[in-house]
Amino acid sequence: MDLAETIKKLKKEKNAVILAHNYQRPEVQDIADYVGDSLGLSIEASKTDADVIIFCGVYFMAETAKILSPGKKVVIPDKDAGCPMADMITVQELRELKKRYPGAKILCYVNTFADIKAESDVCCSSSNAVMVVEKAFRENDEIIFVPDKYLADYAQKKTGKNLILWNGYCPSHVKILEEDIRKMKKAHPGAEVLVHPECTAPVISLADEILSTDGMVKYVKRSPAKEFIVATEPGIIHRLKKENPSKEFWPASGITECLNMKLITLDKVLRALETLQYEVDVPQKVITKAKKSIDKMLKYQD
Helix, strand or coil: CCHHHHHHHHHHHCCEEEEEECCCCHHHHHHCCEEECHHHHHHHHHCCCCCEEEEECCHHHHHHHHHHCCCCEEECCCCCCCCCCHHHCCHHHHHHHHHHCCCCEEEEECCCCHHHHHHCCEEECCCCHHHHHHHCCCCCCCEEEECEHHHHHHHHHHHCCCEEECCECCCCHHHCCHHHHHHHHHHCCCCEEEECCCCCHHHHCCCCEECCHHHHHHHHHHCCCCEEEEECCCCHHHHHHHHCCCCEEEECCCCCCCCCHHHCCHHHHHHHHHHCCCECCCCHHHHHHHHHHHHHHHCCCC
16 A cells, blocks of 8 residues: 555544645645645635644644634644744734734734734735725724735735735745746746735736635636746646646746745655644634634635
């Protein structure tokens, strides 16, 4: 029995569901029950009757799954699979920011740890950040957006609202440069350019479409285009090719791989199922507060 078959067999024995983010290794995506973005995966897992969630992603994503499924055991196959952007703001820093802007509302990107979500008024995802900024606040509200300054910049340009930005960013997405897009467009003149809103403003300005990872998946299926330049972490290209075999996909840059995402391997998934090691636990007080900010966001989920 090969490794993938062993994992499938053990998954049934443990009544587990395996989730894989769009940026995971191809072989990890292929053994997952669900592949998608972090929020979508957590929502799907909450709908299942599984006792165990194996989350193949980074740590904050597994925390979100625990918040939405507090009665399930959530396990991450590698405890060191972190997120540099999520690490760029701490609860203490957020509290200091609140003191500087005492009347401001806190909007946090879903790419944050549970304790940041618990300190925030509302969450947003990359797909609904613009809608949340537009609709979740009163006209004159001051809004602090943490931690991604590039997603925040995109949202404020789209809405016309002035946001208070934190100096956080995704190291993988900022490696994609304007000249990379121009070079790829020259090499593939018929290709549509799909850009994630965590990219910098000059890169976003060259996009045909600005989309979250799941937004890219949905868009490619309905687009008549046959070629796409993909400006995000290249792990998603495996899924795009798998679901659209007649279309071609080109990574915008060759240096944007997220090493944290690639820490998870099939061997580690098997070990996670065998031992249920690296369980992700979130204190009940944090779950209760964080879930409020997530529930507010879900009113605006597309």
